[in-house]
Amino acid sequence: MLLKEILEQDLFSKVTLSGRRKLTFDEEVSKNVNQEVVDFEKLDDYASAFQGHDVGFCCLGTTIQKAGVEVFVRVD
Template sequence: MQWNSSKVQVSVVDFDNLDNHKAAFEDHDIGFCCLGTTRADAGSAENFVKIDHDYPLKAASIFKSLAKRDVKFMLLTSAGSNANSFFLYPRTKGLLENAVINLGFKALGIFRPGLLFFEGERPKARFFEGVGISVVKTLGLQNTVGAPTSTVGAKMAKAGLELNDGVTIFENADILKQ
């Protein structure tokens, strides 16, 4: 992926060895985490938890520990995140939110979109997700149950610049507000 901005630094890291990539986390004011997968793509519940909980938490922990000043963190989770859920996906997202809150960032934005609508071709097609998105769009519900990825990214960037203190949770409706 190529970026045309001097303000964006792209670092490729090995998530199984994040401690070897600490330089990628130093000297930044705002951290963004949008890492996530599905249980099917992960291959198992254990791998899903590793990718959706352990890796983001480790990244946030390293970012916070290396900061020489108060820093902000923007975390993408999901609508329905709930640490007490019986279901793996919302429970994992909820546990991650709680763990990142406990790290004590100066400002933390938690973003909980519903379905993510990709502009153009999705990197990897998912049959049932495609069916769900088609139904949502046919019924005209895309502005209530999901958000375009570009809108989520723009809201996260804006919040990263504007949030100054505490934890702010952005539900899907908040993400869609201008």
């Protein structure tokens, strides 16, 4: 998992996660992680969550079988 590698390698002083829901971390990890819960159907409302970062990774995804063609295309 990308997040695990980033945190284990200590590559960044601060990591911001923008996701559909909050994740749970132990206290040691959570001190360097900021979480932004975002409704991806209303991205314009969350523009500030995507600003002020030097590096970005996108790990959103689903499968056609799980979500159906229409949702798969929208997420992708």
